[in-house]
Amino acid sequence: MLTETLKKKGYKIFRNYPFIDREEEINFLKEYFKETPQRILFIYGPKSTGKTTLIEYVIEKELKEKGYWINYLNLRRTLLATYENFIYSFFEEAKDETETELNRTYDLKIFKLEAKTLKKIKERRINLFAELIRQFEKIKEKKIFIIDEIQVLEDIYVNGEKELLKEFLNFCVTLTKETHLAHVVILTSNTIFLNRIYNDSKLKETSDFKLIEHPEKEIIVKMLKDLGYNNTQIELAIDYYGTIISRFFKMYQHVKPQDSIEKLKEYLDKEKLDAKMQIIEILKRYKKYNLDKDAYELFIKTAKKIINTGLNFKDLNEKEIDLMDVFCEKEILFFDPQTGIITPNSRIYLKAMEDFIKER
Ligand SMILES: Nc1ncnc2c1ncn2[C@@H]1O[C@H](COP(=O)(O)OP(=O)(O)O)[C@@H](O)[C@H]1O
Ligand SMILES: [Mg+2]
Secondary structure (H helix, E strand, O other), rough: OOHHHHHHHHEEEOOOOEEEHHHHHHHHHHHHHHOOOOOOEEEEOOOOOOOOOOOOOOHOOOOOOOOOOOOEEEEEOOOOOOOHHHHHHEEEEEEOOOOOOOOOOOOOOOEEEEEHHHHHHHHOOOHHHHHHHHHHHHOOOOOOEEEEEEHHHHHEOOOOOOOOHEEEHHHHHHHHHHHOOOOEEEEOOOOHHHHHEEEEEEEHHHHEEEOOOOHHHHHHHHHHHHHHOOOOHHHHHEEEEOOHOOOHHHHHHHOOOOOOHHHHHHHHHHHHHHHHHHHHHHHHHOOOOOOOHHHHHHHHHHHHHHHHHOHHHHHHHHHHHHHHHHHHHHHHEEOOOOOEEEEEEEHHHHHHHHHHHHHO
């Protein structure tokens, strides 16, 4: 229903679903990839703004036919984050010794390697990244290497040490700044993680940062109108959700345009309650997260600032930073490393925070 309705109105369809807007971001990426690789591109933004969807759309609809060589790795979709799985996301075993050239049957590319070389990499007798550079050097086409949910790498141990992420980032610097062999795009919603990178002077200097926000209000208003909602319904829904696309798609499943405004309000209030319960759940478990006993009070104090005046990371004391870190890690709040400003991940959390404060 949703897809058909919007398709008729001229919306793009991507994977059997409407694809909304993102003109600016698509053009940005197309232009970016035309240049010689110089820096790592970090794409970041609150959870569910559409980072993964955007990059997958660009790969499939804009780049694949233009002869780019693309290796795309989504670490959240990898079943188990281990060093071995990480290796297999780049390489597979060639069946015989003559078959070591690139495997061109894959949509997204992967390197073929002799079994004995692969074994040496697993045993760390050959450095994975040195081998990858050798492989990249062999490819003639313009290369793009994309990795989503990079923070997962932080948790992979190699020989009891957490060095993989550091090595990986060095490899990305080599690919871009040093050898200009490939574009590197790294995606994450976890900006506490990104902040560590942002504060590493070497990486900051060798990286670009692109924020992907929730869409503009006009775009969502138009989409809701195209779905058949009236102005009152639209205003109410945007007051709760802001402009987070996926929530409106879900809303359409539950409350149709012909349903009453009361039904819509009831649905949205339930969503808000849900968001509030997530906040309470975190505060209740403060011990697990090593939060202080007065986490509730501290949360109220910081939440008030977020709602009323805006909150900057640099104004926080150590205790407040710990608390905000947890809420950012849980993707209820969002922290922009470029400005230091902390905001709710989407408007529904702002509404939930307002309720939470009122009730205390
Ligand atoms: N441009 C878009 N048009 C339509 N739906 C989108 C768009 N971007 C994201 N979505 C939907 O929103 C949800 C979250 O998107 P996702 O790409 O996973 O966000 P992120 O990677 O930023 O967390 C998905 O269900 C996706 O289908
Ligand atoms: Mg994503």
